[in-house]
Amino acid sequence: MKRLIIVDPDPATVGALTNAFAAHEGMESRHADSAEAAREILRRDPVDLVLTELAIPRAVDGVRFLAFVKSKVPGARCILMTGSNSSLLQATLKTAAIERHYRKPLDIRSVVEGALKALGETPVSSEALSDALDDLKTQLARVMGPVSQIIFDNAVRQWRGAGGGARSDLPELARIICREIDDPVREKRYRDDVAAYL
Helix, strand or coil, X not given: CXXXXXXXXXXXXHHHHHHHHHCCCXXXXXXXXXXXXXXXXXXXXXCCEEEEECCCCCCCCHHHXXXXXXXXXXCCEEXXXXXXXXXXXXXXXXXXXXXXXXXXXXXXXXXXXXXXXXCCCCCCCHHHHHHHHXXXXXXXXHHHHHHHHHHHHHHHHHHHHCCCCCHHHHHHHHHHHHHHHCCHHHHHHHHHHCHHHC
């Protein structure tokens, strides 16, 4: 089990990242809205990866927090997320052992892929994901005919809106498609055809 902590005061960022990581087996995420809260968590429960905003509130700033992580959780990888383009950011990137950094607004998929790489996990290539999506779409066309394109596009929009985008998220996409089929006989046929993804 790989453990990570997301340190960011923005609930939307935390929610999007938490949902995205929840789709990956073997990943456990926690979150904190301040450096102090994160330090308390890390004192009790070290993690493998820290994703942190540089501009975090209260007494301890992001730079001091990164120094704490490096001294108290030496094996942890660090990824920085920020909307800042300040000299503080440039200095932090030079002095702190940052695995990688991402500018806000975040591309959640890129952050998750970067985190997986930092943890030594191999994200599924975009080509492999594309092939799997093509297969789900082809099987849907066999079951639903011409209306399948509309169903598939709507399902993919819902799936991506909920943070889907990785190979491990495909069972959720298949479930959304089955709800959209709305015909028990056709749904069963589709489920049988795409059983490898469920």
